[in-house]
Amino acid sequence: DAGITQSPRHKVTETGTPVTLRCHQTENHRYMYWYRQDPGHGLRLIHYSYGVKDTDKGEVSDGYSVSRSKTEDFLLTLESATSSQTSVYFCAIRGALGGAINEQYFGPGTRLTVT
Amino acid sequence: GNSVTQMEGPVTLSEEAFLTINCTYTATGYPSLFWYVQYPGEGLQLLLKATKADDKGSNKGFEATYRKETTSFHLEKGSVQVSDSAVYFCALTPTNRDDKIIFGKGTRLHILP
Secondary structure (H helix, E strand, O other): OOOEEEEOOEEEEOOOOOEEEEEEEOOOOOEEEEEEEEOOOEEEEEEEEEEOOEEEEOOOOOOEEEEEEEOOEEEEEEOOOOHHHOEEEEEEEEOOOOOOOOOEEEOOOEEEEEO | OOEEEEOOOOEEEEOOOOEEEOEEEEOOOOOEEEEEEEOOOOOEEEEEEEOOOOOEEEEOOEEEEOEOOOOEOOEEEOOOOHHHOEEEEEEEEOOOOOOOOEEOOOEEEEEEO
């Protein structure tokens, strides 16, 4: 996951509060992704971005919004957190960290607990 | 549609045993296939890949061969180590130009010393 950082790495928040997770990349990649990982579900795509201010929904986008105002940062916002959004969130980039263009490379993850 | 099915875990083996984790896929066109590994507390790492039929991907003693006739991409290793304990994900992109990767649900592997 060289070149991809996520912050915070751990967060506990209360139901109904807004939460923003940040993904930062230093490699100038066009595509960035947000996933959530839950037991029994594997990885599920929440939203992705194919350029500055260009985003699209994934399979589990309800309750989440994203923004990408500059190439290196992709923000995921939970407008009003719910307990069902307790999960581990991973950011990924697509492109060459020495690889082919359709590979994805993942950040270290953010563990979010909503109480 | 496009999908990936991999064997459910957990899989428990003794050190130095032979490993196979089965993966089959459904895809239109000519997908690229991947295996990712996730060690405890970490993100996913690309383990190996294959981009066309009969290609063999290999890395760290792991191998997988792209079998179009059986739509499979099974992961194998001849002699596993305790350090191989992790969750393994099979994945595909339908074409090289696709924006998204489709993941299987993962197989947890435990290696006993």
